[in-house]
Amino acid sequence: MKRMLTAVALVCTTTLTYAADPWQNADMVGRDLNVPLLGAIGHVGLWSNAVGYVIEMLDEATALQQNSLSNFKSRTSYWGASYYSSLMSRPYVQVCNNIAYCDNLITYPPDYALQWQASLWWAAGATYTTTVLFTHPQPGGWYTPESPPWGPPATPIYKGPTMGKFRCDTFVREVWRTGDTVPVASFPGTQLPNTMFYAFSIR
Amino acid sequence: MTFKIRNLALAIILAGLFQGAGAQSLASSLADTYLSQVDEAVKKQSVGDLDTATRALVENPGLSTQAKFDALWKAYQAYRTEPTLAAYTASAIGFLKPADKLQELKDEFRRADTPSKNRVQLVQAIAALYSPPWAEGKALADASRSRNNEVLAFLQQAATDKDHDVARTAVLGYSRAVPGPQAAALIRQANQQGALGAEHFMRESIIQIPALPRADQDVTIDSVLVLAGLRANGPEAITLTRLLGAYLKSEKFTGSIGPASRQKLDAFLLSQEPGRTPGWAAGAFPSVDYNNWLEARGRLAGVSDDAMPEFMLGQLLGSSSGSNQVAAVMAAQFGPAIASKVTEPQRTRLLQLLSDAGQVSPLARVGQDDLRGRAIQMLAR
Numbered sequence: 001m002k003r004m005l006t007a008v009a010l011v012c013t014t015t016l017t018y019a020a021d022p023w024q025n026a027d028m029v030g031r032d033l034n035v036p037l038l039g040a041i042g043h044v045g046l047w048s049n050a051v052g053y054v055i056e057m058l059d060e061a062t063a064l065q066q067n068s069l070s071n072f073k074s075r076t077s078y079w080g081a082s083y084y085s086s087l088m089s090r091p092y093v094q095v096c097n098n099i100a101y102c103d104n105l106i107t108y109p110p111d112y113a114l115q116w117q118a119s120l121w122w123a124a125g126a127t128y129t130t131t132v133l134f135t136h137p138q139p140g141g142w143y144t145p146e147s148p149p150w151g152p153p154a155t156p157i158y159k160g161p162t163m164g165k166f167r168c169d170t171f172v173r174e175v176w177r178t179g180d181t182v183p184v185a186s187f188p189g190t191q192l193p194n195t196m197f198y199a200f201s202i203r
Numbered sequence: 204m205t206f207k208i209r210n211l212a213l214a215i216i217l218a219g220l221f222q223g224a225g226a227q228s229l230a231s232s233l234a235d236t237y238l239s240q241v242d243e244a245v246k247k248q249s250v251g252d253l254d255t256a257t258r259a260l261v262e263n264p265g266l267s268t269q270a271k272f273d274a275l276w277k278a279y280q281a282y283r284t285e286p287t288l289a290a291y292t293a294s295a296i297g298f299l300k301p302a303d304k305l306q307e308l309k310d311e312f313r314r315a316d317t318p319s320k321n322r323v324q325l326v327q328a329i330a331a332l333y334s335p336p337w338a339e340g341k342a343l344a345d346a347s348r349s350r351n352n353e354v355l356a357f358l359q360q361a362a363t364d365k366d367h368d369v370a371r372t373a374v375l376g377y378s379r380a381v382p383g384p385q386a387a388a389l390i391r392q393a394n395q396q397g398a399l400g401a402e403h404f405m406r407e408s409i410i411q412i413p414a415l416p417r418a419d420q421d422v423t424i425d426s427v428l429v430l431a432g433l434r435a436n437g438p439e440a441i442t443l444t445r446l447l448g449a450y451l452k453s454e455k456f457t458g459s460i461g462p463a464s465r466q467k468l469d470a471f472l473l474s475q476e477p478g479r480t481p482g483w484a485a486g487a488f489p490s491v492d493y494n495n496w497l498e499a500r501g502r503l504a505g506v507s508d509d510a511m512p513e514f515m516l517g518q519l520l521g522s523s524s525g526s527n528q529v530a531a532v533m534a535a536q537f538g539p540a541i542a543s544k545v546t547e548p549q550r551t552r553l554l555q556l557l558s559d560a561g562q563v564s565p566l567a568r569v570g571q572d573d574l575r576g577r578a579i580q581m582l583a584r
Contacts, residue, residue, distance in 0.1 A: 050490040123450065
């Protein structure tokens with residue numbers, strides 16, 4: 001009987017360590033990932049409630065992907081969701097209106113602005129880096145080349161958006177950093193998926 | 204881990220103080236120090252230590268690009284057969300943009316024993332050496348133009364590589380550097396060879412559109428529509444809807460497209476309403492995609508910024524809209540203009556739609572309700 005009670009207690013304890021689903025725009029989701037030679041650093045993505053997907057950087061043929069939460073949870077052991085507790089008290093943020101040509105900055109509430117930024121960057125595309133270094137995607141547009149002083153004015157030339165370059169954690173961090181929404185001091189000194197996930201509040 | 208930060212700092216300070224032969228030997232000691240840090244990080248299986256050492260090197264303004272390149276290159280050579288470490292160091296080299304190292308990078312790419320993952324990173328590093336004409340704010344110097352030509356010739360050749368990862372990376376590099384007919388041809392060719400995948404093919408094709416003559420535009424648009432139509436409401440159709448929404452919502456972008464292709468694009472979008480047609484994620488409403496989709500449909504119909512609020516309002520007041528659709532539009536660019544322009548009966552109708560609880564998924568929870576709450580606040584003013 002005592003053994004049975006212990007078993008029941010263990011089951012209850014296990015049930016209590018439930019990894020919660022994300023529910024607010026720009027929640028961070030995390031799961032296990034082992035990088036050969038460099039250890040078990042984990043993997044994080046960004047939950048976009050306003051799209052219904054996890055936006056995440058993966059070392060795959062298409063690096064910046066939008067996947068369902070069930071897909072994210074099915075790959076390795078799921079950690080749950082974490083979030084910046086002061087997010088909704090942060091000021092509204094200006095974000096480009098579109099990735100083809102940023103002719104307007106639109107002001108959004110912080111959570112919506114972050115996930116809007118993630119969607120813009122997904123549309124621009126990104127390549128994967130294992131390093132902590134990164135570059136942001138840039139919107140496309142039209143530029144006017146320098147014309148010779150004796151000739152007619154040059155015709156504007158189209159340039160496409162540039163791709164970003166991120167690791168999974170730097171992607172989430174740089175989205176969260178949009179408009180200084182999540183202050184830089186909130187991030188851990190050593191930037192890795194697991195250190196970043198657990199540096200914020202857990203759902 | 205003994206991290207030898209003191210040694211690195213010393214090397215950095217000394218490297219800044221000395222020139223010529225002295226600087227050369229110090230650069231070599233810097234490379235040795237970085238390599239020992241990589242060795243230590245590998246022993247400890249610590250990406251964090253590797254990141255710290257790499258940032259200290261790459262982001263140090265007191266070091267020349269040459270010294271940084273030498274250090275990364277030495278580490279790359281030491282680990283060139285270890286895919287993770289080789290990709291790491293080659294990727295870091297890409298961030299340096301070492302303009303005068305094009306030949307070294309090309310030579311390494313062409314070595315018969317260079318692993319695939321390294322070659323992918325080397326292509327990216329080479330593509331990063333392309334200087335866009337707008338970047339320098341004036342006409343490019345001869346050296347930059349000549350290097351650009353060399354980079355583009357390399358990417359064109361690499362785009363036909365048998366290794367699909369390499370070919371895809373080269374096509375992406377070329378496509379973003381010089382959008383136009385040549386890039387569109389490379390994209391089609393790589394796609395036919397199976398190197399791109401549907402999402403890359405669609406995204407890169409769409410990005411070319413404003414840089415293409417009308418006939419090429421039509422061919423490009425037809426090809427992405429055919430791909431998206433292969434599986435009704437399949438993932439390709441959803442991805443294309445998202446991409447078209449993101450790009451066509453720009454008035455200037457869509458203004459470059461001819462009437463026949465506009466009609467085809469609109470017919471496609473009409474058949475793929477985000478959140479309503481099958482294939483979209485269950486349990487959440489794709490607010491951003493819906494708003495983009497509606498703006499894109501307006502642009503395809505020639506609607507200007509000034510007329511967009513009225514166009515979107517007309518669509519929202521149509522019989523098929525519900526609270527999700529209204530909340531998505533009110534949260535985005537034209538929401539405030541719509542709120543300021545609505546007549547009283549229109550305001551009442553929109554508020555009615557927003558309060559239609561049956562339209563809110565029980566799984567969407569607070570995020571979705573937040574959008575609805577904000578829309579109600581905007582309209583109730």
